[in-house]
Amino acid sequence: MKYNLVVVGSGPGGLKAATRAASSGLKTALIEKADIGGTCLNWGCIPTKMYLGATASSPLLHTQEKAKTASGSLSFNLPTLMQKKDRFIKGTRSAAEKQLGSLGVDILNGTASFSNPTTLTVTNDEGSTEVAFDKLIIATGSMPTAFPGLEPDGDCVLNSSHVLTLTEAPESLIIVGAGAIGLEMGDFFSRLGTKITIVEALPSLAPTEDPDVGETFRKILKREKWGIRTGEKVQSLKTVNGEAVLTFESGETLTADKALMAAGRKPASESLNPAAAGIECIGAGWIATDDNLLAAENIYAIGDINGRTLLAHAADHQACYAVDHAAGKITAAYDSGPMPACIYGHTDVMRVGPNTADLQKAGHTVETSTSMLVANPIAQSYGSTQGFVKALWVDNKVHGIVAVGHGVSHLVAAATIIVKQQWTQDDVHSIIWAHPTLDEALEMALLAPRKPA
Incomplete structure (x- = not known):
């Protein structure tokens, strides 16, 4: 099979690229090894916001209780909320697949690997298929990672995907990493009554933001009775006798019912065999790109995989540029503008x-x-x-x-x-x-x- 344009990965960037390319009249294929929608739809942006939205009334009520303007209580049904989340995600995936089908996009299920600079091998349980292309867009995204000794085990030590499958709120939760994932999941579970302790190796909460942001978070979360440990490095995080046990480099330990490892992501490039296409990788496997988002001749890399900005809307924006550049509609260098x-x-x-x-x-x-x-x-x-x-x-x-x-x-x-x-x-x-x-x-x-x- 040969296509004008092939997209590998169906997260926000991949979906946008495939629909834009097909709408422009290009014969297009989309390769996905798991679920349509990628991390954002299935395990990231969307389910976490559904959880936060469904429980948003809790902190508002708590605020009014402190002001003595209201009183009452709320209880949330986590299994039912999970079912609602799963139905929405399934429906969104189905709608995306129908749109791709209506545009004539071929959806190929399997793991893609470069055979040479113009051909991929797509492998699934049924075997392998060779897919040739004129242009290609890599949009495989990123995945959770952990430092040695802190690897999630799916038991009491969880990653950001595991934690969304919990059907019961733990009594206590240690969160390692005070970035977006850690703060958002901590907020959600605290609304369900979980005692939160957040641990960050850097001196500030939300460490990539303005220091005043981190200090504001510290004041707010201390009032909400979170345990806050910043500027302390973790030596290990393990399941021991049915509990999560965190050990600091100082030797001090913390225990909780569960722990969430929310620090770090790595590029999903390992299975691609990028060297076969002449693609250079940096560090853990981030794909290097030029001013036109090209990783090699006729091969673009967009979204998390190029390591520029790990945000869904950045991938979406880069997808539009890559398709238009591949189609010859624009020649100027890529410019994201203010992110x-x-x-x-x-x-x-x-x-x-x-x-x-x-x-x-x-x-x-x-x-x-x-x-x-x-x-x-x-x-x-x-x-x-x-x-x-x-x-x-x-x-x-x-x-x-x-x-x-x-x-x-x-x-x-x-x-x-x-x-x-x-x-x-x-x-x-x-x-x-x-x-x-x-x-x-x-x-x-x-x-x-x-x-x-």
Whole structure:
């Protein structure tokens, strides 16, 4: 079989690439070794947000109880929630498959491996098939990884996929890694009554974000009775006598019913045999790409696998570029523009563009202007006033925006536009900011006095 374009991997980037290519009239095949939708749909973005959405009323009620404006209790049925999640995912997969079929995309189930620079071998339980291509897009994504001695065993030590199969909330949960996965899953299970202890080797929670974000998280989570251990390295994490036992390098131990290993991901490139196509890999197997996302002649690598940005929407954006470049519609180098990113939960994080450290490393003099959510009427109405919105300025233009607090992920689209257009303070007055809204916290951050970062 030969195709104009073959896509390997059916996560957000792969699905977007296949549908865009077929819609452009290219004879297209999509190769997937597991479930359509990849990690994002089946084990990542979508199921975690369904869990957070279904239980969002719990922290809101707790906030009002503390303010003595309401009282009551909530209980959640985790098995039923899991069934709802599974039905939604199954339905979404089915809809994606129908769309691909209607566009004439051939879905090939199996593991793809390069035979040479223009041919793949696709292997499944029924045997092997040779697939030739004119152009190819690798979109195989990434998978959970762990450091030696911290490997999940599926018993009491779990990875981010295992934890979504729990039908009963553990009484206690140790989370190793205070990034998006750790904070979101901790938030969810704490709503079910689980005692959370979060462990991070770096000094701050949410360590890739602005240090003020991490400090805000620390204050909020301490009030919510989380155990917080930062700046401490873990030596081992094992199941011992039906419990998860974590041992620090200092020798101190922690025990819990379950532990979640939420630190680190690795590229899903091992089975591809990239060397046979002349593809260079970096580090653990991240595929090197040029300015046009090309890993080799006529072979593109998009999304997590190229190691640029491990976000679903980054893969989606790169997919559009790769297909259009392969079709000869564009020739310019790939430019993502300012990258938006969020962490979700009762306390959200939103960031667009580089952070302060990135800008300073690039040689820029950075100023910041900040508004505190305590001054915002919507934050006040929800009783969730901890947090802030901060603008990062270089030469009187906005180069980045960061926020932490309840609901701030809803500011991400406006923030992306502002950073992409590099607003000046005068631009703030070019639109009407609706009142009362959380958006006004963004407006006030842009108008606030600046100070050196």
